[in-house]
Amino acid sequence: MSSYSQFSGAKSEKAAWLAVADALRRSDEQSEPDALLLAEWLEGRLDEAEAAPIEKWIARDPKAAHARIVDLRASLAEEAPTVPARLLLRLRAIAPRRASSGSSNVVRLWRRLPEVAALAAAIALGTFGAYGGYEMGMKAALAHEQSQSASLQVDPADDFILPQEDFFFD
DSSP states (O other): OOHHHHHHHHHHHHHHHHHHHHHHHHHHHHSOOOHHHHHHHHHTOSOHHHHHHHHHHHHHOHHHHHHHHHHHHHHHHSOOOOOOHHHHHHHHHHSOOOOOTTOOHHHHHHHTHHHHHHHHHHHHHHHHHHHHHHHHHHHHHHHHHHHHHHHHOOOHHHHOOOOHHHHSOO
């Protein structure tokens, strides 16, 4: 295979990619912008780079752009649909209640007293339980040590009997 055929294939691939890029560019220019993007442009929240395609679209087809903008402004001016009262009642029943801002620290402490008491009881129970376990372990170890020492103790009269001839040396 010659090197020329390799280059001609590369040229045709490049031409194909350029054609795809050109088609994409034209489709971007011809399509109208997204409603949210157009709403942001109407509110002036887009920077120059983001606003440029929208302004090109308006310049290309001002009548269609004007109609689309009028429709968008009308839809934005409409009131939001009302929520049924039954649904509001259910949502309020589910939502956690907020404490009033005027409540004092004593009232808040009184409301949280069961939680605080349960926490204090758990800490006290854990502390006394740990101390009791430690003491039981120490007593068991002491009893074991005493039993070991009692088994090691021997009666001196039974174990250390030397006859008189072994006691004196020659």
